[in-house]
Amino acid sequence: MADFDVDLFVIGAGSGGTRAARIAAGHGARVMIAEEDRIGGTCVVRGCVPKKLYVYASRFADDFADAAGFGWTLGEARFDWGTLRDAVAREVTRLSGLYRKGLEGAGVAVRTERAVVAGPHEVRLAGGDTVRARHILVATGGYPAFDPPIPGGELGISSNEVFHLPSLPKRMLVVGGGYIALEFASVFARLGVTVTVLHRGDNILRGFDEDIRTRLRDALAHAGITLRLGCTVERIELLEDGVRRAHCASGAPIDAEVILVATGRRPNTVGLGLAEAGVALGPVGEVIVDANSATAVHSIHAVGDVTNRINLTPVAIREGHAFADSTFGGKPWTVDHHLVASAVFTTPEIGTVGLSEQQARAAGHELRIFETGFRPMKATISGREERIYMKLVVDAQSDRMLGVHILGHDAGEIIQAVAIAVSMGATKADFDRTIALHPSAAEELVTMRTPRAG
Template structure:
């Protein structure tokens, strides 16, 4: 008789957990996976997929303005929020169903209910019962962080609830300066809402290149988003005209909805990890090695619950590497260097590699190539929208350390740039690439003049 019920038990049916479960099951292992919500995880159900649909919906208002400059006459265009929600929910249900079928086709068992560890090999699933497993993989992702000490926090929503608002608000205050906050600022602004973005720091998008951060702030303001920096919420109160956001700078903002986008935290609460002896980091993430193994020999973790790089494709690759190592005899670890990312703000951002500041810290002297230009698409319009393209190059080796784009199709552009940077491309090799004309991306391979930041003199 088998010592355990399963060879592998996965807690969390998001992208990383599903990939690992499917590959393990295909190898012939007996696999089960538990999910307390809907199969698909944050990305499919309440994250990047529905959010991208919202971005698409909200971009049309800007496209309509551009269309007029090209001779199109668009009369009485209107947006139907309930219809959009209905179509969005249909597609999310379809995608979730595909995840379920893929698991079933691979031979993995699916349990609906919250799972928690009773020891290193025993799992208890709500309304299902106890099961045992030789190996256990934690893939529960993350969740929005809410400041419990904020007076009036119960009046606020997070990104989770933003996907299910019964009515589109006329006014919304968004607290936060990360990628989720700026993406939703663009979404609600594009859908016709009055948007105020409040961030406690000196600039939005901490961790991104400083030129990218300041450029996006300017572009958001050009599109009508009010950006308040250096301030945070001290309270949220119900007023006669809606919700009143009281800010640390003494100002007040009235709105219909207050959305808190103050960061995400690994979802480890109630999983029984401490009981099983699993070590957590100071931020509550599962501490793992390069093979995603925790300090407990038979327990692994992948995805946002490890708080390494919190991106869906990374979780998928980590899950795949785990399965390759443990069920196919091919020791594999995912390389977290040079991972490209996109922010679906309006305009969007594509970024891969080091920011200028990080490159200077790590390599000393670097060359900067930077251009700001009006995208050809907006040549006929009278607005002053600008795109930004930037390369960070190590002086000694001429290796391209970072590539950053803000403007139309930036996320599509950065995917190809990421391949080159991952391979260690140098600036001469980059320059040897013939441009595709007329495109915005051609500016990346025609950047020749070095940029000297103000105040740095000849350091660049």
């Protein structure tokens, strides 16, 4: 024990790293954590937390439109970008400070500088210090990748910079068809920006259920977002008036004040010294780990997006907790990466858990599909065009619920509760036996009786 300065050195103070550090310290371990950016990581600083606040801001446009149908008379609505941007920035700063306070309160030594792996038990800090650690945990997350690189790509911004725009653009081009691209497209369109989404695939949200993908695509188009599918950007140029022009492989070029490139993320392992220390890396730089988050080097573990397993904040937190309990608490356990619920905060939003219909069929299941689409009660009075869609994917032999997919208002809130039932092995009969809560949108999940034909 005397050979080591600390029992655990954590590289990266995001969701997974901070949870591991605090739990390990609670078990009596001597813990040090290093973060070269702001404490809190992607989720708190430049990801899900500020993004959700922007989503809330954007949806007031619909609320104001709905109000008239319910008898409210409102004055002219005006939106001020600077007010929102600065308020979100203050909240991020507050949360980052709470993360630091939580670490220090747990007895974790915090170093705000870059750290790299210098050996199986050594970490080298940017300031020149070398720390000997019995265990090293890599929790450096991921970063936005401009992939593939294109000429003029430096004229675009990533999801890191989109929160700090000096002013609200008149036009925005969003490159990408994944959830990050579509969430920001949805936000800025509702804030009054003319938005075009350009995606190389023939549909958006690859990997999600096809019925959800198609209905979201149509809803985004109905919201005024222009979708250019099956197209790629060949180059970007800067015009004299400061406008960016994206030249596409097919069709007319697109002019915009801001081009947001959201084509994917990559594990943040460049220059960390992992390969030199004997840690195996995968094709996109991800740290290869086993079910215990252990690498090929017995003293080095990794959790969160840097492993490229399931890149969601709650998963990183669970992995960090499991590592700390197992390594320092004498309570070994592993994270079950199956049946992880997720949400996409477009408007309308998506909530999903389990297998899509396509995944279930590919796995050999004989299926019964239940689905419903309806206009929510609020929209019947407001007059606004809004739909909710729900889909149950059921194994025909066992009656077990394989997947639940929701598109519409509060889908993320609903799916969190549904995920409990699905993870417990609920059957369609269990859903049918549950008495509906009326009037609510969620009651439709337990009132679907007739499977889809075919």
